[in-house]
Amino acid sequence: MRSVDTGYERPEASQGGSGVRPVDSDHVIRTAGLTKRFRGGQLAVDGLDLTVPRGSVFGFLGPNGSGKTTTIRMLMGLIAPSAGVATVLGAPMPQSVAAVLPRVGALIEGPALYGFLSGRDNLARIDAADPTADPRTRARRVGEALDRVGLTAAAGKKARAYSLGMKQRLGLASALLQPRELLVLDEPTNGLDPQGMREIRALVREVAAEGTTVFLSSHLLDEIEQVCTHAAVMSKGRLVVQGTVAELAARAQGRLVVRTPDVAAASEVLSGHRVTDLRPSEARVDGLAAELGDEALPKLCAALVEAGVRVHGFGVERGTLEDAFVALTGEGFDVAG
Structure with a gap:
């Protein structure tokens, strides 16, 4: 089932322009007809109409290879769409990358870390690259972020000695260095043991309770059902359905x-x-x-x-x-x- 209400007005083709303009501010992410076709003709995302309500914990659900990460990369301005429109925090992407990304915390396709630096120094370097970050309070922000993801004891260890799960935690800490309007997490529990998964789920709930909208991509149904208020299901590059988690579950017969x-x-x-x-x-x-x-x-x-x-x-x-x-x-x- 495809969503009919995209939240956009579509002027007649004779009016020219993109044919799409946002009409409300209640959603932190909106897309209309978002499409990505790679070289060789591979269609990764096909006409995606997505709406992410402000204040939600939004689960972006689908099997590996369904187009989730490609969609996130377009939303974050890392790649340009082949067609369609995406707005994040009310601004078009990728045109507004410089204005939007300082308001977004993101962990996409695993963290990029300097292996020769400690976990603490990695975060300090990432924080220093943020033009909005006050250098006078950097040490406090780094310490608080490490503590939130359970890495205080390993803060002095070289990142190359971290396990996959520890690297994932450090990447999440980098997204939490400052309060953000939107937190985008691509498979955040990848590489974590069951206890680590529970801790990250609790952290997601905590961040959401502080007022941050969380956009959580996962191929784990159990993860989405436990922490998310809303969800969308992707399959083979297309949006199957979106709505509240309760509404989606209600579609299934008892x-x-x-x-x-x-x-x-x-x-x-x-x-x-x-x-x-x-x-x-x-x-x-x-x-x-x-x-x-x-x-x-x-x-x-x-x-x-x-x-x-x-x-x-x-x-x-x-x-x-x-x-x-x-x-x-x-x-x-x-x-x-």
């Missing part, structure tokens, strides 16, 4: 779960009561419950018991982003958390 040793008999009863896509296993059978309401559930449980099915567990699991993604695209997905 799943009726019955735990029983009598799997075959339970499957027969369920299929006769409009429960489809059954997935029997040794002690469980589940299926999509498209039209079942709360009143139907007791009747269905009674039907199973009357048929002699031994019911050890019975209930409906809500739809998830994984269910919604598969329903919308028909594709499998990496759902590791």
Whole structure:
């Protein structure tokens, strides 16, 4: 499903110009028809109409190779689009790079670090390159950023000795050196262990609570579902759907779960009561419950018991982003958390 409301007015072609102009300031990112075609004809991003509400934690979701990083690179002015328009913080990109980027913290495609410098010195060098940064308070900013990502103890170690996860933390610290209106994170938990993932998720929530809009790219459904308020799903360079996380999950049908040793008999009863896509296993059978309401559930449980099915567990699991993604695209997905 493609978004219809792009948030842009499109004048008639006879009026000339780009044909696109922003009409509201409630969104930190807007794109209209954003397209990137590389040499050789590879279409990486195809007509993207994206809206990121101010104050949201926005999950940019899709499998590896779906066009997420290419989109982010266009939004940050690192590459020019082949067609379409992008605005960030109300300004067109890449034309307004100099005005926009000082208001944005970003971690894209992993951090670029000086291996011969310590973690602390890397941050100091990055901070010194920021024309808006006050050199008198540099040491305090660097120390606070290191502390926020859990690298204070390793601040004096050479960056080349950092693990992948530590480098990722240092890159995130560089994006947090100053308060920003927008924080753009491309796969921020890449290389982190489960504990590190939890810490970064907590940090994202903390930054958002301070008033920063967070744009978080990930191929991990669990990550998006845990921390994001809004999300967009990309597939093969195209936008599949966007909205709040709750709205996206609601697109998926709930799943009726019955735990029983009598799997075959339970499957027969369920299929006769409009429960489809059954997935029997040794002690469980589940299926999509498209039209079942709360009143139907007791009747269905009674039907199973009357048929002699031994019911050890019975209930409906809500739809998830994984269910919604598969329903919308028909594709499998990496759902590791």
